[in-house]
Amino acid sequence: MANCEFSPVSGDKPCCRLSRKAQVGLGVGVLLLLIILVVAVVAVVRWRSPLEWNGEGTTKHFSEIFLGRCFVYTQIIRPELRNKDCTQIMAAFKGAFISKNPCSITKEDYQPLIQLDTKAVPCNKTLFWSKSKDLAHQYTWVHGNIFTLEDTLLGYIADDLTWCGDPSTSEVNEQSCPHWKKDNCPNNAASVFWKVVSQKFAEAACGVVQVMLNGSLSEPFYRNSTFGSVELLNLNPRKVHTLQAWVMHDIGGATSNSCSGSSLNELKLIAMSRNITFVCQDNY
Structure with a gap:
């Protein structure tokens, strides 16, 4: 409880002093308020922080x-x-x-x-690749007038x-x-x-299109690759008449597969089922 005193001698105005219990209660209240504010700020920061992946x-x-x-x-x-x-x-x-x-x-x-x-690749100049990105890009860099997607x-x-x-x-x-x-x-x-x-890229292709595959892998043609699941299936048979596969092998590396392998036979069957002629060449 507050105690108020007046000094007639000094002429001081009345002042109010809180009791010790009230002071403790006020301090606890202020502390709780600060804690609530800190928690709220942290929650807002976390809510606004980007998700972690x-x-x-x-x-x-x-x-x-x-x-x-x-x-x-x-x-x-x-x-x-x-x-x-x-x-x-x-x-x-x-x-x-x-x-x-x-x-x-x-x-x-x-x-x-x-x-x-809106720029389309000219007919007969499209090169797809699967697991052979570096070699495909070296080829287009030297050749100059054939294009991968990255070109x-x-x-x-x-x-x-x-x-x-x-x-x-x-x-x-x-x-x-x-x-x-x-x-x-x-x-x-x-x-x-x-x-x-x-x-x-595949829908715009026309004429003869090429695909460079990695013959040093057990499956040069992989059905779930971007080429197998997206590009191959979006070739337009009314515009693309031939798919030419180049099966390339690492120099000095293993020769795990070739044009005669089962992986390339699967690619051939898919192309033929879409009325696209299939041609294959090892180490073009």
């Missing part, structure tokens, strides 16, 4: 790399595309996954981006990059991104992107 986070300096590659491709590699707006392309790219659950990305999310890339605008820009967003922020998540297997996340931002651009 088992894969690597978005590539550092993602935006700068994206724009740099876009400018190099459109101004130097393919100057006929110099009128492309790289800023618009990046905005459409990010719009597919920013502020979204990175495990719930759909093909439709990337459609605004796909519509910005197209969107493939060139996104090659070897990692990206994802998060529902709690409008920024990319640089801490971690979903690993399609460890996080049981097949519909992640990167996987869906590559399926979409791979499908478009």
Whole structure:
């Protein structure tokens, strides 16, 4: 209980002093209030923090790399595309996954981006690959007028990059991104992107198309690979009349399979069932 005293001699105004019990009670109340505030702040921070995943986070300096590659491709590699707006392309790219659950990305999310890339590969100049990326790219670099997916605008820009967003922020998540297997996340931002651009790449192919396969593996043709599950099935038989397979082996390495193997026979049967002529050559 408060005690109030007045000093007639000094003329001091009345003052109120809390009893020790009241002081203790007030201190406990203030302490509890501080604890509640701290808990609330921590909860808000956790709620706003990006989700944690088992894969690597978005590539550092993602935006700068994206724009740099876009400018190099459109101004130097393919100057006929110099009128492309790289800023618009990046905005459409990010719009597919920013502020979204990175495990719930759909093909439709990337459609605004796909519509910005209208350049098609000329007939007879399409090269697919499976487990032979480095060799395929060395070939297209030397040959000059044949193209893998990574030699197209969107493939060139996104090659070897990692990206994802998060529902709690409008920024990319640089801490971690979903690993399609460890996080049981097949519909992640990167996987869906590559399926979409791979499908478009295959649908646009015409004439004779090539596929480079790794003959040093037990299965050069793997039904569940991107080539087997997406690109092969989206070749248009009305435009593509021949699929030519090149089965390549590591120099000095094992020769596990060849054109006469069961793996290539499976590929042949699929091509023929789609009215596409199949041709195969070892170590082209």
